[in-house]
Amino acid sequence: MNKSSQRFGYKQLTGFFIPLGFSVSLTSITHVIINGTLSRGDHATFIIACYAVAFSLFGIVERPVIVFRQTCSALVNDRLAFRKLRLFMVSILAVIIGLSMTMAFSSIGDWVYIHLFHADQNMVHTISEAFTVISLVIIFSAIRDIYQGIIINHLQTKWLTIGVVIRLVAMFVIAYLFVAFDYVKSVTGSIIFLAGMIMECGISVWKGRQILGKHYPKQVQHLTIKEIFQFYMPLVFYFLIQTILIPVIYVFLAKTENIELGIASFALAYSITQMLLSFFMYTHQLVLQLYETNKQKVIRFMAAVSLLPTLFLLLLCYTTAGYWFMETIMGANGDLAESTLLVMKFFIIKTLVFPWVDFLNGFLMLHRQTRKMLIAQLVNLITVVMSIWLFVRLYPEWNGISGSLAASAGEFAGLIMVSMIIYRMTRKTKRQKQDCKAG
Numbered sequence: 270m271n272k273s274s275q276r277f278g279y280k281q282l283t284g285f286f287i288p289l290g291f292s293v294s295l296t297s298i299t300h301v302i303i304n305g306t307l308s309r310g311d312h313a314t315f316i317i318a319c320y321a322v323a324f325s326l327f328g329i330v331e332r333p334v335i336v337f338r339q340t341c342s343a344l345v346n347d348r349l350a351f352r353k354l355r356l357f358m359v360s361i362l363a364v365i366i367g368l369s370m371t372m373a374f375s376s377i378g379d380w381v382y383i384h385l386f387h388a389d390q391n392m393v394h395t396i397s398e399a400f401t402v403i404s405l406v407i408i409f410s411a412i413r414d415i416y417q418g419i420i421i422n423h424l425q426t427k428w429l430t431i432g433v434v435i436r437l438v439a440m441f442v443i444a445y446l447f448v449a450f451d452y453v454k455s456v457t458g459s460i461i462f463l464a465g466m467i468m469e470c471g472i473s474v475w476k477g478r479q480i481l482g483k484h485y486p487k488q489v490q491h492l493t494i495k496e497i498f499q500f501y502m503p504l505v506f507y508f509l510i511q512t513i514l515i516p517v518i519y520v521f522l523a524k525t526e527n528i529e530l531g532i533a534s535f536a537l538a539y540s541i542t543q544m545l546l547s548f549f550m551y552t553h554q555l556v557l558q559l560y561e562t563n564k565q566k567v568i569r570f571m572a573a574v575s576l577l578p579t580l581f582l583l584l585l586c587y588t589t590a591g592y593w594f595m596e597t598i599m600g601a602n603g604d605l606a607e608s609t610l611l612v613m614k615f616f617i618i619k620t621l622v623f624p625w626v627d628f629l630n631g632f633l634m635l636h637r638q639t640r641k642m643l644i645a646q647l648v649n650l651i652t653v654v655m656s657i658w659l660f661v662r663l664y665p666e667w668n669g670i671s672g673s674l675a676a677s678a679g680e681f682a683g684l685i686m687v688s689m690i691i692y693r694m695t696r697k698t699k700r701q702k703q704d705c706k707a708g
Contacts (some may be wrong), residue, residue: 282570285426286513286555290548297436297547299465307446310453315392319455322386323399330369330404332512333361334411336504341418343557343634348485350492355415357497362411369404373397395455402459406466413470416428416477419556423480432472440465464661496637503639510646514653514679515539518672521657524665531668534608537599538673541585541609545578549624556631560651575624579617586614604623612669618677622684629687634693645686653679 277285300562303320309314347353371379382388382396413432420428443464447457474488525531546685552571560567585591591613595606633642657675660667667674 277559277566279566279570280557282555282563282566285424285559286551288575289421289554290421291552291667292426293434293547293550294544295430295433295437297544298461299462300585302437302440302444303461306461307453307455307458308447308707309448310457310498314451315395316455317396318441319388319392320399320458322382322392322396323403323455323459324401325386326372326381327403327406329512330365331407331508332508333365334358334407334692335414336501336508337411338418338554339504339557339634340497340501341415342421342670343418343552343637344492344497345422345489346485347420347489347514348481349488350483350490351415351419351485353494354494357501358411363410365407366404369400369407373401373404392609397461397617399455402456402463406459406463408465409463409470413466413473416473418471419477419480420473423484424558425476425480428476429471432469435472436465436469437507438548439468467667487655490493499639500634500639503643507639507643507646509652510643514676517650517654518657518675521661521675522669522672524661524667525671526665527668530604530608531672533605534612535669535672537595537605537609538612538616538669539676541599541613542578542582542620542673545581546620546623549575549578550627552624552628553631555632556628557635558624560631560635564629571624571628575621575628578620580625582617582620586610586617608669612673613678615670615673619673619680622677622680626680626684626687629684629691632691632694633687638690638694642687643688645690648686649679649683652682 304317307313307317307320335588337354341351343356372381378397378400379393382393383390386620389395417429417432420426434685438459444461447461469511519532522528522535552575555567555571559627591610595601595609599606599609601609630642630645633639652676656678657671658677660671664671
């Protein structure tokens with residue numbers, strides 16, 4: 270499929286974007302399967318707590334590899350470029366796996382579990398065992414992501430959804446077997462996760478290699494390792510900052526008037542908001558893959574679909590559906606349900622803004638200006654810290670509202686910054702074109 274010469278209707282845009290959204294949303298079921306399995310073991314609380322620590326550490330260590338999907342889809346147009354990116358990926362993986370194994374098999378890991386994640390001494394061995402296995406997921410995650418970049422670039426996004434569905438089926442079957450044979454430990458969750466990732470990786474590699482062999486020329490551009498590094502590293506820091514935003518908010522919420530209610534209501538409201546926004550974490554791909562040949566339709570399509578998470582949140586916050594959802598689906602009632610719905614009202618700003626932040630980031634990726642994405646994310650972080658510090662200091666009775674309002678303010682500040690950056694880039698490009706014509 271030749272993107273440069275093909276124009277798309279709204280049906281094709283939907284066919285490209287919807288599978289991307291579904292693949293992210295379905296991935297969240299992974300953790301439902303794992304936690305549902307671990308809850309069936311003896312001493313379930315201990316098992317789940319140990320796995321949670323291992324998974325939290327994995328989430329931080331994995332951040333540098335999830336960027337390979339965007340890097341590949343933005344930079345790779347031929348097989349030689351893909352081989353260079355793959356070589357770069359192997360070097361990054363070697364460092365990450367080396368660090369992970371050091372933590373798994375030395376006292377450094379024990380120190381991290383106890384002092385950074387506040388684990389008890391009796392949890393250390395179990396956490397280490399679970400982390401050793403789950404760290405292997407990083408290898409298959411990286412391989413999956415680099416081939417998914419090829420699949421997305423060729424607009425075959427349905428294969429991302431197919432891969433996730435096969436992954437979930439495999440995980441469900443393996444989880445059932447573990448329960449049937451009464452082998453439920455913290456490491457069981459890691460094994461289930463690893464098996465599912467291997468299955469999804471296999472599908473991505475099979476389809477990605479097929480596309481590479483049939484549709485990618487040997488070489489059409491000269492891509493250097495330096496160019497890959499300059500594109501890749503700012504994205505890594507971008508996602509690392511994104512990772513620490515919520516823990517920072519929790520630190521400040523511990524200083525509110527009702528600590529338990531504040532943290533609990535924010536945690537529930539945030540999880541619901543993220544569930545709604547997960548569908549829109551690939552809006553940057555609309556720009557990377559389709560904007561240059563379908564500008565007006567892409568913007569109109571984006572304007573329509575970006576309202577969906579806000580509409581769902583409005584439905585929950587301002588109708589009786591919200592109380593039903595909190596009590597029946599989330600298992601919260603009374604003060605917690607009421608407080609969570611109140612906190613969610615201030616996340617409406619974030620749901621309006623986030624899809625457009627990601628969409629505009631697509632322009633910066635398209636022009637290989639990922640360093641400027643990092644500037645906007647730093648503005649987001651600074652705004653969140655300053656806002657929540659002020660809210661908690663002046664209005665401690667706001668509890669969880671301080672968190673959602675600060676998160677929304679940070680996202681809005683990030684939108685303003687990335688909009689300003691793109692506006693300046695556009696003006697500079699126009700001036701250069703005018704100078705060329707005048708010359």
